[in-house]
Amino acid sequence: MKFACPKCKSKIEIQKTFNKKMHVSCGKCGIEDLLEFSKNIDEVFLEFLSRFDKGLVTEKGLSDGLKDEGIIRAENEIKEMIADNKPDKITEEILFSKKDYISQYKVLKNPEPKMGCKIEDMGLEESITEHLKELQIEEFYKFQEETIQEIMFGENVVIEAPTASGKTEAFLIPVIQRIKKEANQGNVFAIFVYPTKALARDQFPKIQKFAEKIGVDVKVFDGDTKVPERRDIVENPPQILVTNFDVLHYHMWHQTKFSSLLSSTRILIVDEAHVYSGIFGSNVHYIIKRLKRICSNKLQFVAASATLDDAKKFCEQLFGEKMQIIHGSGKKGQTDFVMLFPSLRTQRKLMVELTKKLTEKKHKTMVFNNSHLNSELLAIQAKKQKVNIKVHRAGLMANYRTAVEREFKEDKLQAISCTPTLELGIDVGNVDCVISSTIPVNRLIQRIGRAARKGQRGYAFLALGNDPISQYYKNHPDDYFEDIEKTYIDPKNPFVEEFQVLAMACDRPISKHELKEHEEIIEHHIIRENLKIINNRIVPNFDKINSMLNEYSIRGIGKSIDIFLSDRKVGDRVLPIALEELHKDAIYFLAGIRYKVKEFDYPKKNIAKLERISRDYPYYTKSLTEEWPTIETVFERRRANGIEVAFCKLHIQKKVYGYVNIELGQEITQGEKVMLDAPLEYDFVTKGIVFHAPRPLKIMEKAEDEDYTEASGYHATEHVVIEGSNMITGGVSQDLGGISLGTSGLIFIYDGAIGGSGASKALYDRFEKVLERSMYIVKECPCKNESGCPRCTFSYRCGNNNEFLHKYSALEILERIHKGEKTELVDPTEGDRPLV
Numbered sequence: 084m085k086f087a088c089p090k091c092k093s094k095i096e097i098q099k100t101f102n103k104k105m106h107v108s109c110g111k112c113g114i115e116d117l118l119e120f121s122k123n124i125d126e127v128f129l130e131f132l133s134r135f136d137k138g139l140v141t142e143k144g145l146s147d148g149l150k151d152e153g154i155i156r157a158e159n160e161i162k163e164m165i166a167d168n169k170p171d172k173i174t175e176e177i178l179f180s181k182k183d184y185i186s187q188y189k190v191l192k193n194p195e196p197k198m199g200c201k202i203e204d205m206g207l208e209e210s211i212t213e214h215l216k217e218l219q220i221e222e223f224y225k226f227q228e229e230t231i232q233e234i235m236f237g238e239n240v241v242i243e244a245p246t247a248s249g250k251t252e253a254f255l256i257p258v259i260q261r262i263k264k265e266a267n268q269g270n271v272f273a274i275f276v277y278p279t280k281a282l283a284r285d286q287f288p289k290i291q292k293f294a295e296k297i298g299v300d301v302k303v304f305d306g307d308t309k310v311p312e313r314r315d316i317v318e319n320p321p322q323i324l325v326t327n328f329d330v331l332h333y334h335m336w337h338q339t340k341f342s343s344l345l346s347s348t349r350i351l352i353v354d355e356a357h358v359y360s361g362i363f364g365s366n367v368h369y370i371i372k373r374l375k376r377i378c379s380n381k382l383q384f385v386a387a388s389a390t391l392d393d394a395k396k397f398c399e400q401l402f403g404e405k406m407q408i409i410h411g412s413g414k415k416g417q418t419d420f421v422m423l424f425p426s427l428r429t430q431r432k433l434m435v436e437l438t439k440k441l442t443e444k445k446h447k448t449m450v451f452n453n454s455h456l457n458s459e460l461l462a463i464q465a466k467k468q469k470v471n472i473k474v475h476r477a478g479l480m481a482n483y484r485t486a487v488e489r490e491f492k493e494d495k496l497q498a499i500s501c502t503p504t505l506e507l508g509i510d511v512g513n514v515d516c517v518i519s520s521t522i523p524v525n526r527l528i529q530r531i532g533r534a535a536r537k538g539q540r541g542y543a544f545l546a547l548g549n550d551p552i553s554q555y556y557k558n559h560p561d562d563y564f565e566d567i568e569k570t571y572i573d574p575k576n577p578f579v580e581e582f583q584v585l586a587m588a589c590d591r592p593i594s595k596h597e598l599k600e601h602e603e604i605i606e607h608h609i610i611r612e613n614l615k616i617i618n619n620r621i622v623p624n625f626d627k628i629n630s631m632l633n634e635y636s637i638r639g640i641g642k643s644i645d646i647f648l649s650d651r652k653v654g655d656r657v658l659p660i661a662l663e664e665l666h667k668d669a670i671y672f673l674a675g676i677r678y679k680v681k682e683f684d685y686p687k688k689n690i691a692k693l694e695r696i697s698r699d700y701p702y703y704t705k706s707l708t709e710e711w712p713t714i715e716t717v718f719e720r721r722r723a724n725g726i727e728v729a730f731c732k733l734h735i736q737k738k739v740y741g742y743v744n745i746e747l748g749q750e751i752t753q754g755e756k757v758m759l760d761a762p763l764e765y766d767f768v769t770k771g772i773v774f775h776a777p778r779p780l781k782i783m784e785k786a787e788d789e790d791y792t793e794a795s796g797y798h799a800t801e802h803v804v805i806e807g808s809n810m811i812t813g814g815v816s817q818d819l820g821g822i823s824l825g826t827s828g829l830i831f832i833y834d835g836a837i838g839g840s841g842a843s844k845a846l847y848d849r850f851e852k853v854l855e856r857s858m859y860i861v862k863e864c865p866c867k868n869e870s871g872c873p874r875c876t877f878s879y880r881c882g883n884n885n886e887f888l889h890k891y892s893a894l895e896i897l898e899r900i901h902k903g904e905k906t907e908l909v910d911p912t913e914g915d916r917p918l919v
Contacts, residue, residue: 086128089135090114097124097131100154101426101549101874102865107131116140117149149181153557153865154426156185164188171540173444174419183433186547187422187560191531196248196412199228208263211256214296226411227253234350235260239384239404241356243394244411245528250387253411254352255290259299261350262322270347272322278358279504280305280327281484286354287325294323304341305330313341320344332370332637335377336589346379356386356398357570361818361840362579364572366637368401369583373590375403389529397570418531418541424557430520430548431457435465437518437544442470442497446515446542450500451530453520456703459672462500472498475505479673480653516542521553524564549873550806555860573770578838580604582635585628588614593621644685646671648678648693656691659765660835662739663706665691666763669742670703677703685763702744707756708882710822711736711917712831714773723850725905728774730847733833735820739763743884756884771820771833771843772850775906776800778828779895790826796892797823798883798918799876800857801830803893806878807857808846818842823918824911858897861890887918 086095093111099120100106105127108115116134121127134140149155161178168190170178178185201222202215223231226242227249233240234257244250258273265272275290277283283305291301302321304313306329316324317340324344334342351374353359359367375382384406386398395408425433434450438461441448450465452458455476462474473496475487484504490496492512499505503526517530531543545563547553556563574580584604587593593614598605605621608614613628614621636643636657644661646654653673656664662685664671669680671693677700678693713734720729741758779796786792801823819842822831834840846853864875871877871890878885 088112088114089132095128095131097127098427100152101424101554102152102154103867103872104152104154106149106154106427114140117152117154154184155181161185161188170419173440173446174421174542177421177423177437177440177544182427182436184424184426184557185421186424186557187420187563189420191418191420191543193245193412197225199223199225205231207256207260208297210263210297211259214293215256217296224249224411226409227256229409230254230411231257231260233407233409234258234383234385237383239402239406240386241394241398241406241408242385242387242411243389243408244387245389248411250354250411251286251289252293254385254387255293258323258350258352259294259297262299263297265349268322269320270322271320271324271344272348273324273350273352274331274345274348275323275325275352275354276331277325277327278355278363280307281481281488282355283325283327290323290325299323301325317341317344320347328367328370329637331374332366332586335370335373336586336632338589342377342590345374346377348374348378348382349380350383350385352385352387353401354387356388356401357394359401360397360570360572361842362576362836362838363638364401364570365574365576365579365840366583368403368572368574369579369586370637371402373583373587376587377590389525397572400572400574418543420531420543420545422545422547422556422560422563424547424553425549430546430553431461431464434461434518434520434546435468435470437546438465438472438498439468439470441516441518441542442472445497447491447494447513448498448516448518449505449511449514449530450498451505451517451519451522452500452502453522455502456672457520458500458502459677460703463677465498465500470498471496472500475499475501477502477504514541516544518544518546520546521548521550521556523566552806552860554864554874555807555856558863559859573839573841573844576770576838576840578768581607582632584608585613585623585632588621588623589625589628589632595619595621642689644683645690646673646693647690648673653693659737659767659837661685661691662737662763662765663708666706666739666742666759668704668757669706670696670700672703683763701746704742705745705884706739706882707741707743707884709738709740709917710820710882712771712773712822712824712833712911714911715768718770719847720908722905723774723854724900725903726774726776726900727906727908728772728847728850729908730772730844731770732768732839733771733773733831734766734768735833737765737767767837769834769837770839771831772847773829773831773908774850775908776828776830776896777899777904777906779889779892779899782889782892782895791887792889792892793826794823794918795870795887795889796896797826797828797830799861799871799888799890799893800896801832801918802876802878802881802888803857803860803897804830804853805832807860808849808853819846825917827909827911828906829909829911854897854900858894858901861894861897864890866890883918 088095088109091112093109096108098106103120105118105120116131118127118130150157165188178188202212230240230242230253242250242253262272283303287303294301300321301323302316303325304316305326384402384404388394395406398406423433438448438450450461452461458474458476462472465472473487475484488511491499519527519530527545547556581604584601613624615624643655643657644665645652665680665683667680667683671678671680677696679696680691681694682692684690714731715734716732717729718731740762741756744755776797783789783792801821805819805821818835818840820833820835832843834843861875866872870888876888876890876893
């Protein structure tokens with residue numbers, strides 16, 4: 084025990100608060116004090132002892148000080164939030180713990196879903212009605228009734244409803260009905276597509292069990308389907324085929340025997356349609372277009388989606404067809420929802436403590452993190468607290484993830500630390516509690532939908548973090564419920580279009596009158612001899628394009644780095660992010676264990692070799708990067724308030740030149756720098772925005788170094804605009820990069836995906852609102868640091884170790900924008916230092 088309480092000799096806790104004060108407290112006797120910040124903990128303790136001796140430290144009397152500082156909520160304010168609700172003991176304990184600021188408490192109750200007609204009144208096949216009665220289903224929900232009718236009429240439909248609300252039955256029943264009435268044996272009538280193999284395999288037994296009762300054949304075809312099963316599917320095609328877009332893509336362009344089965348398809352069902360945002364969605368848009376080309380019938384489309392800002396518009400873009408939307412609601416128990424701001428500790432410590440508290444009471448808990456790194460770090464720290472927890476994320480081998488799901492379902496595991504991979508409808512059994520880091524409200528509700536499915540009381544905790552948007556929501560919790568996710572795709576991504584047009588020619592030769600909208604790309608491929616004209620038809624030059632097609636990933640553009648441990652492949656990471664995470668001596672996380680990269684071979688072999696490190700190794704790493712942007716084409720330009728902003732095609736030259744070591748468990752955002760022997764370089768083309776920020780003249784007048792103050796103000800503005808935009812644009816900030824160019828005032832924000840994903844276009848369309856929120860984030864942050872702090876100007880993605888940041892300069896820039904100061908775009912000049 085380092086420090087003992089002067090009153091009861093128990094352990095004293097000394098913690099830095101979010102506004103850079105020092106909070107000293109004793110958990111046993113309750114004395115506490117708030118002191119000025121010091122890096123030297125011994126000095127803080129001595130000051131505390133001196134104040135105690137003078138009688139200035141008491142058990143009661145600090146609450147008002149903590150309340151005034153915005154560190155905790157007053158009890159009467161929390162009681163007002165609770166009102167007539169009756170939180171149980173666990174929730175009450177958390178609400179009144181005085182360890183965090185309670186931003187919001189609500190009891191979430193779904194209204195009882197509207198009921199529709201009796202099942203026998205729907206006009207279904209007798210065998211379907213009988214089976215529904217066996218399942219003790221007497222009547223449909225209203226949204227199910229509407230969906231069944233519209234699908235039977237042949238309409239294109241988007242079903243928007245929460246998790247576990249009965250969406251599957253809503254599209255499965257009418258498909259089976261139509262198969263019984265219209266289908267010929269030996270033909271695929273409907274394809275059910277899921278975003279992952281895991282989800283398809285999870286849903287398959289449920290679909291098969293229902294369909295086979297009615298005499299309808301269902302089979303699953305994916306990368307795990309064994310050769311004899313594949314042969315059987317080709318020889319005896321099922322009426323319903325369960326698969327994913329990767330399989331459709333591969334088999335169509337290879338013109339396999341399997342692809343010939345697809346031509347009879349009448350209905351395409353796409354579940355979890357909201358997942359197809361960004362690059363993946365842009366590719367899926369083309370795969371659907373290609374499927375339409377090879378089908379002999381006009382395809383009917385059905386999409387099922389969680390709640391989205393504009394599901395109808397998004398699905399119409401994805402499918403290239405007019406759709407009608409049907410809204411549904413689910414039925415489940417009430418959920419206690421608490422939004423907490425960790426003012427006396429880190430976000431991770433808060434999430435670990437909540438996990439420990441819930442699992443000790445035997446409540447099964449899912450903890451959602453927004454990155455691979457955070458899911459790994461949380462599991463490591465929770466295990467130290469004796470929590471029975473495992474990691475579930477993309478990038479881990481499929482058999483490991485399946486084992487984690489099974490253990491959780493069988494109650495052998497109390498908690499899962501996961502990324503959004505488990506947001507989808509995979510059945511992991513009964514869940515009592517969901518703990519989540521900051522994400523858009525509709526995705527939080529999707530996550531919460533996993534809890535209390537059996538009607539028991541559920542718990543949902545949103546743990547705000549050490550970032551600008553969390554600070555904003557602490558002060559404006561109601562805005563959180565307005566900031567719905569924006570899904571986006573970019574069908575005109577030139578790289579996706581270029582590749583997918585080649586794939587179209589492989590699926591089936593392109594006739595002269597066809598695909599006029601892709602005329603330019605087709606011409607480009609003919610000139611480069613990727614396509615040839617034979618007998619008035621455009622056909623692929625397989626010898627030239629085969630390797631190009633084989634290397635392409637529809638889930639992301641660019642090559643991958645293969646990761647090896649003891650000569651066995653254990654994962655992969657796509658470029659350019661791989662350069663930042665897998666450079667020599669980087670610490671890489673895999674299934675709750677940290678490894679060091681002992682060898683990184685790029686660009687020749689594109690492999691990384693890992694080695695084990697001791698469990699008590701104190702660091703993880705974050706790369707240092709430099710980037711230079713060049714504007715290639717301006718697509719659109721406009722004024723946001725007074726500043727000129729353009730949406731354009733950008734060429735980015737990226738360089739990883741070093742890294743910093745960051746102490747494990749310490750939420751510091753600056754670390755000890757290490758330079759790489761040779762920088763790693765990568766060039767790519769993407770889309771993004773550029774704007775010219777006004778000069779912070781008042782702050783510059785007072786500054787000793789005007790250039791530093793100006794450049795640091797632009798860099799801080801770039802950080803805040805990206806982080807602060809996160810929820811207005813629906814969580815796109817993780818898909819964005821940013822560069823501020825020295826003292827030029829030029830700030831670039833671009834899509835991290837090669838060719839562009841649509842994320843920066845979402846930002847461009849809502850830029851005024853983003854700029855206003857950015858100003859409030861900086862203005863309302865209580866920190867007094869010149870450079871700001873993690874809750875206003877710092878970014879965990881910063882390639883400059885969060886150096887060259889000036890909070891007050893950024894505030895003046897954002898206030899000048901808010902008042903309508905005019906700026907014009909200028910060309911970048913050599914010599915401007917890029918800050919990222």
